[in-house]
Amino acid sequence: MTKPSTTQPLTYGDAGVSIDAGNRLVDRIRPLARATRRPEVLSDIGGFSGLVAIPTGYREPVLVSSTDGVGTKLRLAFETGRHDTIGIDLVAMNVDDIVVVGAEPLYFLDYFACGKLEVSVAASVIAGIAEGCKRSGCALIGGETAEMPGFYTDGEYDLAGFAVGVVERSAIIDGSRIAVGDRVLGLGSSGLHSNGYALGRKVLQERMGLGLDARPAELGGRTLADALLEPTRIYVPAVRALAQAVEVRGMAHVTGGGLVENPPRMLRNDTLAICFSLGTWPVPGLFELIRRGGDVAPAEMRRTFNLGIGMVACVPERDVPRALEVLAERGEQAFVIGEIVPRTGEPAEFV
Numbered sequence: 001m002t003k004p005s006t007t008q009p010l011t012y013g014d015a016g017v018s019i020d021a022g023n024r025l026v027d028r029i030r031p032l033a034r035a036t037r038r039p040e041v042l043s044d045i046g047g048f049s050g051l052v053a054i055p056t057g058y059r060e061p062v063l064v065s066s067t068d069g070v071g072t073k074l075r076l077a078f079e080t081g082r083h084d085t086i087g088i089d090l091v092a093m094n095v096d097d098i099v100v101v102g103a104e105p106l107y108f109l110d111y112f113a114c115g116k117l118e119v120s121v122a123a124s125v126i127a128g129i130a131e132g133c134k135r136s137g138c139a140l141i142g143g144e145t146a147e148m149p150g151f152y153t154d155g156e157y158d159l160a161g162f163a164v165g166v167v168e169r170s171a172i173i174d175g176s177r178i179a180v181g182d183r184v185l186g187l188g189s190s191g192l193h194s195n196g197y198a199l200g201r202k203v204l205q206e207r208m209g210l211g212l213d214a215r216p217a218e219l220g221g222r223t224l225a226d227a228l229l230e231p232t233r234i235y236v237p238a239v240r241a242l243a244q245a246v247e248v249r250g251m252a253h254v255t256g257g258g259l260v261e262n263p264p265r266m267l268r269n270d271t272l273a274i275c276f277s278l279g280t281w282p283v284p285g286l287f288e289l290i291r292r293g294g295d296v297a298p299a300e301m302r303r304t305f306n307l308g309i310g311m312v313a314c315v316p317e318r319d320v321p322r323a324l325e326v327l328a329e330r331g332e333q334a335f336v337i338g339e340i341v342p343r344t345g346e347p348a349e350f351v
Contacts, residue, residue, distance in 0.1 A: 016149025087128025218285030
């Protein structure tokens with residue numbers, strides 16, 4: 001005969017998952033999401049899925065999608081306890097990928113995973129996501145919060161983002177019209193953005209032994225934490241204005257792989273190459289600090305970091321003056337950093 005149990009009945013909370021905390025987070029998120037709402041959004045936060053209509057005015061709308069994360073930059077958020085800007089990075093890494101084909105970002109969803117849900121931390125992260133959505137003009141329509149006890153270390157979390165945009169088929173920027181003599185414009189970055197942090201932290205914190213409150217001369221009075229946590233620049237408004245003002249033949253978002261790997265991705269013809277003119281744009285001091293502190297070779301720096309250029313755009317030479325004017329009007333620092341040449345070796349050359 002089975003003896004009656006003398007232990008207390010277990011609940012999901014006893015296993016480490018708080019449904020109540022999840023509900024409190026949804027309540028905190030709802031007004032943040034509503035602040036990003038677009039006319040096309042047909043649903044509210046909390047449903048099983050998000051509903052968004054195609055904007056009016058498109059004759060042949062093509063949907064454009066992207067997914068990305070933030071990488072080891074998250075480690076800095078954990079170490080500093082500063083979680084309010086990492087969500088901007090998450091949005092930027094997605095919408096800046098979408099806009100390179102000429103698309104208008106429509107909506108965004110996030111995935112937030114943790115071991116134990118701390119509502120205040122999660123709400124701070126998602127407030128940053130909402131801010132990124134505002135800057136890019138897309139709507140935050142939902143997401144997923146996963147609480148997985150024992151899977152993540154307490155106090156840590158992971159992020160992923162998903163964005164969808166739309167572009168008129170005839171207006172897709174695909175690099176097919178790029179030709180020899182076209183100029184390559186570089187839009188200034190706000191720092192490392194969300195790439196190269198594994199090497200950057202190894203040099204700065206491990207080899208050089210710098211604390212996050214250190215103020216190296218190369219950072220112009222800023223702390224290392226401030227410089228490393230500076231959010232990724234969102235180029236959507238400026239780039240869309242540029243595409244409406246001049247003929248943009250190709251664009252590339254400079255992410256993992258740096259200047260070596262990313263700009264050539266806009267080339268659709270293997271007879272062409274990009275010739276970058278070194279010294280035509282200012283390289284922020286943070287990169288020089290990493291190069292010097294780790295004795296990192298110039299080629300490795302170019303392949304790992306954006307070196308101060310977060311987005312490149314290829315335009316005909318005749319459109320350069322107008323392009324620079326439009327970008328300046330949108331608050332972007334832009335430089336003519338190279339041109340398209342016949343390919344004789346690698347697709348990206350540096351002279």
